[in-house]
Amino acid sequence: MEIRWLQAFVAVAEELHFGRAAQRLQMAQSPLSQTVRKLEKDLEVTLFERNTRSVALTAGGHAFLPHAYHILESVETARQAARASSGGVYGHIKIGFTGVLNHLSLPPLTRALRQRYPDIELTLVGRIMTRDAVAQLESGALDLAFVGLPVQSSAVATRLIRREPFGVVLPVDHALADREEIELRELADEGFVTTPLSAGSSLQEVAMKACVDAGFRPRVVQEITDPYMILLLVSTGVGIALMTSGIAPIAPPGTVFVPLAGEPVYMQHGLGWSAKRVSPAVKVALALAEDILPTPIET
Structure with missing residues (x-):
């Protein structure tokens, strides 16, 4: 099993579309399909149900996804640990947002993150409503998300920001x-x-x-x-x-x-994150968010 196989699987699992996943990975669709099939052969499990109109995760795919996230997260953590010896903060943060509703909150946070921690890579995922944001925070597909409060999940921590x-x-x-x-x-x-x-x-x-x-x-x-x-x-x-x-x-x-x-x-606008998955990059992002997007005082 190779790391690139897992990266391919996760991309298709999140996009549920081989074309979009291939574009996201900056590769052709045919090699992507071949990579996924190699992973399925290695696992001896079919991960996706495919037809000419749609792609869906099988039961095996659903079961394997959180483990794939964990493996990729562990690889990234190891990479960050090696780089941290130089004194910087490295990593990757995937942020979910709705769109126009977050125009007062998202830009100040991302600008501050890019300025303060230039070695943290940011990926912004738009059109993520609160329910989907919570599910993706729980699964590890997102690291941070702008959500409406309250949320019904014991696995997701939140803070009121607006x-x-x-x-x-x-x-x-x-x-x-x-x-x-x-x-x-x-x-x-x-x-x-x-x-x-x-x-x-x-x-x-x-x-x-x-x-x-x-x-x-x-x-x-x-x-x-x-x-x-x-x-x-x-x-x-x-x-x-x-x-x-x-x-x-x-x-x-x-x-x-x-x-x-x-x-x-x-x-009630909030910032959400997985209480179980706080990488060094997410930790500094949350600390910075407390300065950039402080919790409003009750009036």
């Missing part, structure tokens, strides 16, 4: 667009653009609960995973969207952000 009140994003020509604030119950008859329920978005979960608490269930007219695409759909007049105040400065033309009246409804 608290943002909700408001509503409206088309600029909407009847309520010139209001200074809006009562949530005033939106009961509106059509909402949201992420799919199956996406596991904390933003959507908090927003939907707020509507129910206000006495109505929102009428969803369009579902789309990317939060910024939600804003673009609002700009076209498809519907309205509940979003946090952090997006107000970057809302696209044709939209307006209006705060909600009454008791604020907050989105």
